[in-house]
Structure formats: C-alpha cells, structure tokens
Amino acid sequence: MLRIYNTLSSAKEEFVPLIPGRVSMYVCGVTVYDNCHIGHARANVAFDLVFRYLRHSGYDVTYVRNYTDIDDKIINRANRDGVPFNVISERYIKAFDEDMARLNLAIPTHQPKATEYVEEIIALVQKLVDSGAAYQTEGDVYFAVEKFDGYLKLSHRNLDDMLAGARVDVDERKHHPMDFALWKAAKPGEPFWSSPWGNGRPGWHIECSAMSMKLLGETFDIHGGGKDLVFPHHENEIAQSEAASGKPFVRYWMHNGFVNINSEKMSKSLGNFFTIREILENYDSEVLRFFLLSAHYRSPIDFSDQNLADAEAGLDRIYSALSGMEELLSKDGSADPSGTAQVANEAVAELTEKLAGLQHRFCEAMDDDFNSALAIAHIFDLIRSLNRVLADRNASGAPLTALFRQVRYEIATIAEVLGVLNTEPGGYLARMKSRKSSTLKIAVHEIEALIAERASARKAKDFKRSDEIRAHLLEMGIELLDSPSGTEWKVK
C-alpha cells in the first residue's frame, strides 16, 4: 500500500487514485529563461522517481510536466539580449530537455507550453471574472483572494499573518494587497495576445491551472513541485482552479526539499547556485542522480564535493561488484549454458535469501512515501552478499549461472524504477575511468609502458623496481591492481 505525504494535510496518507488503476499527475516544470540548476535537477529527478514507481506499481500514469514559456523573466532576458521572447524560451526548452535526458528522466506523457494554451487561459480567467472571483482593472485582471474561502489552506497560514509579514507591495488598484494577477496588460514592446480585457499575457500561476485541468480534468491525483512553490504558486493555483470549477483541484500535493550548497541555501540572489551543466563537467550524470536519490525527496540535501565523492564511491562499489559478477557469468555461461549447476554454501544461501526478499523490501521502502534512501540501502545489502559469493566463487570455481542471472534480473527491475544502475557495469567503469583519465598528467600509453616494464621486473623478481613503478604511478594518482590475468590500473 502506497502512502504519500500530502502537504495539504501535513501527513502521510494512503494513496487512492480517483480512478482505480489510473493516476493523473502534474508537476511544475520550469520557467524557461536560463539554464537549469541543481535544484531543478532535484525536483525533476524526485518526480521522475514518483512517475516511474507508480508505473512500476501497475498504474496507468498520465504525467504532465509543463514549460512556462511566457513570463516577466523571459521578457527581461529577451530585452537584454535584444531578441524576441520566444528565442529565449525555445533556447532554454532545448537546454532543459538535454539536461533532463542526461539525468535519465523518463519523458512525461504531455509537456505542454503555456503559450499553446492561451485560449484556455483566457476562458478560465473569463470564468473567474464572470463568477465574481476576479476583477478587471486597467487591462489587468486580479484574483480576489478574499472571495475564496480556502485561501492559504495549503501553506497553512492566514491572511492577517501574511500581511503582518509586510513585504507585500501596495497597489491601489488591488482590492486586497494579496490579490494576484491572472492577466497582465501588455506594456509597449511586450509580447501580447488579444483578450476581452485588451492586449496582454497570462500572469504567473494561471497557466498551470489551465493546462492541468485541460489535460487531466478539474480534479486530479497528484500535483508536485519544489517546496518553494507552496506559496504563492500552488496556493494560487488552488484558488483559481477551485473557484472556477467548484471542485477539489488536487488530491495529493507533493513537495520536494531544497538543495543546499555547502550547508547554505542555494538561491539566485545569493549567487551560490550551480547549473546542471557545470556539475556534469565534474561528475558523472549517474553519480549526480544517485546522489539525489540517496536522501529522501522531502529532506534538504547538501550539495558538496565531499558528498558527491561519497556518492561516487558508493556507486562504484555497486558497479564493481556487478562487473565482477558479469565477468564470471560470461565464463560460466559457456561452461554451463543450462544455468542449472549450483553450489550450496553459506554465502550462496545468504545471497539467495536476500535476493528472494529484495523486491518486497524495495517496494516496502518505496511505498513509504518514495523512500529511495532506504531502497538504496537494500541494494547495498544485496551487494555485500554478492561480494561474499564472488569471493567464495573465486576460490571454488563453481558455476553459479542461475543465481547470477537472477541477481542481474532483480537489479535491472529496481534500476528501471530508480533510473540508475541501467548501465552495463563494464561500460560504467570504463566511462568513469576515461573521465578521470582526462585529468591525469600522464598519458595512457606511458602508464601502459610502465606497467609492461613492471611486469618484466616482477617476472625477474626485481621487486625493488616493481615497487618503484607502483609508487611513481601512485604519485600520479594511478593505482595498480594485480590479478592472475594481468595488471589493471585505475585512477584514484
């Protein structure tokens, strides 16, 4: 039974979709005016996980993630660069798509753009004006928050307290200081659409209501986004949507926690943010995704070199074990094509048992509000058992084809949900090696020449020279790994 933390009730609730077997979910994507940062990566990975797990659980999921492609920030950027606004929005839609692809995000069912739904937006605003929930003033249309009873029910506040905070700009044209724009009159030179209130464009918030209700209906199951969107964005979406439809807008509101940079809040104004692109120059995209999944999606997560390095070490450990297994499997496969031969010992028994319970434990973790951190711990548990068998098997030489194939299958099943560990292990390790090699001050052919020299030295029992070479390479950041089949090297 899946339980989801619902911001609306501040509690975990059993998940019961509106229509049995089907889930409708909407996630606030991005306003496309700049490259995405690590915070966007987190939010999108978090809801990608939700999407994948719901599918894995057997639901038919309709997942909508929007692009807000008309907005003040886009217009500002376009003016600065001296280009039409859609040059900016299209540029950053493309950049977003590329970034998300690198993070291995599944493609949502629909990816609507605000500018393609202006007709629906206008209709929605008109409906609100007609019902008295909104009012027009000098070409702008505002939503009257006092007309909506449930206002602030998501962020659990009240209007008086909000005003006491007193960072609300006073605008004489507003009936109430907290009223927000549904439609903005176009200033000279700004892009506009014609409307019953004159030329203008949608305000922020209304596009999400229009697109989600059009694609998912007036009431749908899950709406997600970053914690910072609770107020005002989602609060306003509720107000607009429910005032218009008279029905509950969303059943489960989900919000992911922030990314901190070295324990400080990351924000554009502080200037301490990293774009996804910058991070991927230094870290593998799978390591970044693995790192993001290593904490629960609602907890704050601290982005630092230390923490990324830890995540990388952990992922390396998993892939190394899997790679060792695949190597044996490729040998066993020919010796034992039926895959029936087995040896029974303690390690094998333990791995068999862990394997049998893996999917159950995985689902139990994920059912508890998508606890990916716990799910990953279960994988590490399995890897430990696998390593035990691997160590054993190296001694006994017994074929374990069937067991290893089962491990491969179970891992792949989980990998499909987490969106990590999808790479062929040898491929991952090679990728990491080449990434790290590019930072080395020594050429690969030189390393290999030294390894060859060391091999002959060892053959001649010249261990002094052999150790000199090992030490020299270690200084260069190269670690040598001797094995019966020869010497491998890796970047430390």
Next chain:
RNA sequence: GGCGACGUCGCCAAGUGGUAAGGCAAAGCUCUGCAAAAGCUUUAUUCAGCGGUUCAAAUCCGCUCGUCGCCUCCA
C-alpha cells in the same frame, strides 16, 4: 512579527511506540612478492538537553538550546 521544519556514529543518511539500517571514512586480520579490490572483525547501551506519558520512546507531549526554511522571483 506570523507559520513551519530539523537536530541519529568523524561525515552522509534510514528509522515516527517494541528496544539503533545502509554508505563513506578509519583500525585489525585474511588474501597479496608488496599493494589494491573483496571478505571477516571492530567503531552510537545511544538518538541536542531537561522533564513527562507508557510495561516499553530516537519515535508521543511539554520546555530549553541550536540550525534552517517560508511569508518577495525561486525546484
């Protein structure tokens, strides 16, 4: 000022009533010519502090201390 979250081993991080997962780091041993990897063993009688409820609390309640977030564009 209002609202809210959090404080678990050196670091990261699960655990929301039944007696402390997992990862990283560290130490010893096995293996190795020496190493590395891997395995084994060890590393929190204790969950910021103090009280309370309970047969039983990291988990519930209260207070104190500390950190952080939202209230303005923000994932």
